[in-house]
Amino acid sequence: MQPRRVVITGMGQISPLGIDLDSFSSALQSGTSGIRKIESLPAEALPSPYAGEAREFTGNIADFGEVGKEQTRSIRKNLKVMCRDIQMGVAAAQRALQHSGLAMGDYDPVRSGVIFGSDYMMTLPEEFDKATAACLNDEGEFSFEKWAEKGLPEITPLWLLKYLPNMPASHVAIFNDMRGPNNSITLREASAGAALGEAMMTIARGHADLIIAGSTGTRVHETRTVHSFLQDPIAEGTDEGAGQCLPFDLNRRGMVIGEGAGALVLESLEHAEARGAKILGEVLGQSISTGWNADRSPDRPTAIANAMAIVCRDAGIGAGEIQHINSHGLGAKQSDWDEAAGLTKFLGELANKTPVVAMKSYFGNLGAGGGIVEVIGSLLAQQQKMLPGTLGFTTRDPKCDLNIGCEPQEISSDGVFVSLNFSPQGQASAIAIRGV
Template structure:
């Protein structure tokens, strides 16, 4: 077995579903042309929430054609199983299939026993429609707070397979089954840190010799009948004059913007890629994770991010000066941005010493668990295209957020990207990747 860190792990394919469309090219076109994907909500009543705005992946409908080119057996299998996948799972599987196609990872080019899936997600919430028929059947009793009839009258009206549509381990399960991948299989549910945590786990799993190939990524949403309500009740969402704008690090920011999407990478050892004639698109150089939370439940995102950044730099055997650019979490809430900026300053120094900082959430909002991987893909394409995209909606610098933001398109400096993600609970995950 290879020693941990001795096997080089490369990216040979990627795919994503975003508010800009169902291809990586569409996502890059939106970011590089400085477009804002946020608009008035169409899938939800725009008067039911404190904000009528969100970044919806409207091009994704769940049609079989959106899962990329498939052989007949895969097409039959996916079409048959779409009915037991909620929208988040469908998007996650689609991104993975697009990445597999992009990597030209056809059946027969990999050992199923040495090929696995590690995927991230948000916790998935059931749509109210799943229970509607059962509730209606015993509506009078439920209104009278009599629940004795629910088991006999209500439950039989619910699809017995409903739970399969919402289990967070199902993206990894479906992807493995559709592609006969029998190696390590894992599912991580760490909110916004899920993507980078899944990529980091995949990198370590390959590094320690437990697999040669892993499909990794995440799927997530904040645009959902129940999840949107939870988000607006529990977190700070942009409202008022700037409700349709995500404004990372701007002094007048007032909250995140709802979004949805998915992204996936094909990771494999450099030797495996070369043996099958695949061209590496990038290389995962290091990862770091940290959680910092007090006994009273108060999180410290600044310390968690600083810890994770230092761990990733140590893992990659790099110094802060070696980083080409930083892809910030850039949630656009007052507290999150201040803590993230403080962490960047702690590790890299003041703005004059920092590499350029980008934040794709300014273009498409908070994609939940999927944000990290979509943002990493965006940075890898930016390095390849030698062009960094600007942070949108940044008008008034915040003295409490002294970061070196990219305010207009500029040449991408040489060096890898350091990709940041963190949750409100203080769970941080960082990936360093280069092209």
């Protein structure tokens, strides 16, 4: 059976650059950063007071866009069992559906589904305040022997539902009566591309006509932020330089933490044309690859090069046909070196010719949420026919011999771009999309 063509008909995003497409696009085109001093956490206790916070997203029902009365009641009722990651993911999905012009009843529920990528979701410490206090002995020390009898009864019965990584896909499917394929993928930063690729293949092989593909994540969180500063190469310091994410730049200090979510409405071409939908782009190819060395350490350059080769093969294009690469561009030295090595291996003599943009320079590392937000950034750039420059890029790292632009450059609206993301563990995902 000939695979069906898969197109994009709706976009929604929640990011440090706003919660609507216009503000997001304007920020990219004007070179406006969403990285600022942290407001949601006690910044003075952290090695750096800067982050890309999605400040416009408050979790209020208004943040979910123009939702109908029945859906409003359902979403509002369930907000109490959604952590912030889940709330952002659901809001991005609802906004993508609204942008596509779809409403309840416009699609066959059993031929419609949801596939979402996410990080592992961490509990807020205050969830266990009462339970922990109930287990203290006379010396004020925690006693595990008291946990079953005294601690567990103090935990909210629905606590776990707030933090399960499959809940974004579950909530979106329930709110919109989508009974078809439903899946959740947790591969850190590679989650978005993997989810989008799985959604594309599900429609292409005829198992669904319509899928919401999304991803959500955060590094701005009472517990996750501490983990990030302990585990990841963070740009530290209290000066303004610590608040700059500078991918591939010689003077970069490390990644900047952020939060956000993105979602795309994917349809088979026939389904989209039948309802007269506006087509925003076509997903041509997908790939995911993992690279490991003999000593079990990640081989990210190989994973990146393989993912790029596979996505182009899947899309039926050559490396020379790529309009631009929306890179992972973390802004950490080893990560950028590995990415440059993988892209150079794949591109060969085209390495310093193919335009590369790093949108994390605008909003930091959104974790699993970043990949689809970046895809939306590329689609909006094609609509504007102007690819934004990598923010703050001034001095090329000699080990990153790529065509990183600091200034906006004109592009066509119908070119093919590749979005690339990878995890510290060596998992890389890539998506090839043609604009219209």
